[in-house]
Amino acid sequence: MHHRQVPVASRLSEVRYEIRGELARRALELEQQGRAIVKLNIGNPGLFDFEAPPHLRAALAANLPHSDPYCHQQGMAAGREAIAMREIARGAPNASPKSIFIGNGVSELIDISLRGLLNPGEEVLVPSPDYPLWTAAVILNGGRAVHYPCLPERGFLPDPEDLEARITPRTRAIVVINPNNPTGAVYPKELLQAIADIASRHRLVLMADEIYDGITYDGARFHPLAPLAPDAVCVTFSGLSKVHRACGWRIGWMSLSGPLKRAQDYLHALDLLSALRLCANVTAQWAIEPALYGPDTISPLVAAGGRLHAARQAVIEGVAASQFLSLVAPAGALYAFPGVDTTLLPGFDDHRFALDLLETEDVLLVPGSSFNVPYRTHFRLTLLPQAKQIEDVFVRLERALERASRSAHRHVA
Numbered sequence: 001m002h003h004r005q006v007p008v009a010s011r012l013s014e015v016r017y018e019i020r021g022e023l024a025r026r027a028l029e030l031e032q033q034g035r036a037i038v039k040l041n042i043g044n045p046g047l048f049d050f051e052a053p054p055h056l057r058a059a060l061a062a063n064l065p066h067s068d069p070y071c072h073q074q075g076m077a078a079g080r081e082a083i084a085m086r087e088i089a090r091g092a093p094n095a096s097p098k099s100i101f102i103g104n105g106v107s108e109l110i111d112i113s114l115r116g117l118l119n120p121g122e123e124v125l126v127p128s129p130d131y132p133l134w135t136a137a138v139i140l141n142g143g144r145a146v147h148y149p150c151l152p153e154r155g156f157l158p159d160p161e162d163l164e165a166r167i168t169p170r171t172r173a174i175v176v177i178n179p180n181n182p183t184g185a186v187y188p189k190e191l192l193q194a195i196a197d198i199a200s201r202h203r204l205v206l207m208a209d210e211i212y213d214g215i216t217y218d219g220a221r222f223h224p225l226a227p228l229a230p231d232a233v234c235v236t237f238s239g240l241s242k243v244h245r246a247c248g249w250r251i252g253w254m255s256l257s258g259p260l261k262r263a264q265d266y267l268h269a270l271d272l273l274s275a276l277r278l279c280a281n282v283t284a285q286w287a288i289e290p291a292l293y294g295p296d297t298i299s300p301l302v303a304a305g306g307r308l309h310a311a312r313q314a315v316i317e318g319v320a321a322s323q324f325l326s327l328v329a330p331a332g333a334l335y336a337f338p339g340v341d342t343t344l345l346p347g348f349d350d351h352r353f354a355l356d357l358l359e360t361e362d363v364l365l366v367p368g369s370s371f372n373v374p375y376r377t378h379f380r381l382t383l384l385p386q387a388k389q390i391e392d393v394f395v396r397l398e399r400a401l402e403r404a405s406r407s408a409h410r411h412v413a
Contacts (some may be wrong), residue, residue, distance in 0.1 A: 011140060015135075015136040023354055023366070024041060027041075030180060037364055038364065039364045040365050040381040040384075044247055045247065046245065048385055048386075052249070055294045056240070056294075057285045058290075060249075060287055063283070070278050071100070073273065073274040075253070076285045077287075079286075080097035082288050084097045087100075090224045090234065091224075101254050101274055102288070107252070110134065116269035117269075121143070122142075124144075124178070125163060125175065126147055126175045126372070127175060131371070134175050135372050145372070148162060157185055157187060158191070160195060160198060173207050176195060178222070179210075179220075182331070183328065184330020184331055189221075206232050208256075210225070212332055214296075215243060216332040218309075218331070234256070238253060238254075250284065251281060251287065256270075311386065314394075315336045315394075318394030323341075323401075324345060334382055334384060340353075348377060348408070350378060360403070363393055365381050366380045367381065
């Protein structure tokens with residue numbers, strides 16, 4: 001009997017997605033043994049008793065009888081018109097229903113947008129840290145991800161000069177994640193303008209991942225990228241999963257704006273790729289219009305006194321009370337990205353620590369190195385649990401860090 005393994009695609013060796021990877025699999029094993037694991041690894045609001053707003057559920061229920069057939073490959077007309085109206089109201093040049101594509105979540109659209117753009121070996125500028133799907137999708141579509149650093153000492157904001165210096169004749173696009181996952185950075189308007197100007201100068205496509213656009217704290221202001229880039233083709237991504245807490249409905253969209261005469265071939269490519277997968281989930285598309293034009297249900301959660309604001313405050317206080325941790329306070333999104341002091345923890349390894357924390361304290365975090373950074377000193381946790389649970393997590397975290405410190409100093413001695 002031959003037991004030779006089925007060979008797999010070699011490009012997968014460069015792809016990481018630890019958010020649902022080895023640590024999450026170990027957490028599942030521990031749960032099956034009866035342990036209660038606190039899962040801070042994934043931005044999945046429904047697992048923490050958040051619910052999609054009632055007016056969105058009502059829209060699905062009312063339209064279920066009309067949801068059996070496939071719809072147009074770009075999405076239902078009513079949904080695309082609602083998205084276009086919002087993009088036009090924000091000032092996105094040339095936005096229209098014709099250049100909007102609704103997908104099964106933004107994840108599918110990231111893949112399609114890069115598949116329609118890249119030839120083998122072409123480059124995409126991706127932030128570091130990034131949401132790792134961006135790097136993975138570039139690689140899986142034959143491209144090369146060139147990371148531009150967003151350093152903690154700069155508040156996790158990129159340096160536009162450094163970004164521009166990484167452009168080569170093979171560069172096709174710049175990815176901007178704002179508000180940022182994993183760091184919570186919210187980009188100032190001047191920085192976004194500088195990036196938009198770079199894209200215009202070099203005739204690059206801008207890919208603006210704005211899925212957290214309504215989630216900002218303490219006066220931080222979100223600025224959409226498309227209105228700042230009238231001379232660059234801009235692909236703006238958003239959806240229902242975060243602001244509207246409807247992850248499982250799998251509804252995202254991308255809207256192309258800017259000089260679209262230059263993008264006709266690209267639009268045809270996106271239309272073809274959309275047609276090959278037939279269409280996005282029809283039932284959930286009925287929620288797009290009420291989501292964008294119905295009651296605002298996210299602002300009360302992120303304002304002072306709101307649940308997400310309280311969770312963020314608990315993280316800030318937990319880090320402040322720790323002798324090992326530091327934090328650039330998240331200004332937006334659903335995550336914090338604390339770092340450890342390596343003078344107190346020499347030889348700290350984020351992945352080894354995350355595994356130890358899971359085994360000893362029943363807490364699941366994501367190691368920072370999973371987000372395509374060269375350092376192993378950070379980790380990401382979500383702001384979705386109640387503040388009291390986050391306080392308890394920081395007690396467990398500090399215990400694990402104290403153990404790691406004692407162990408590190410024994411080894412040094």
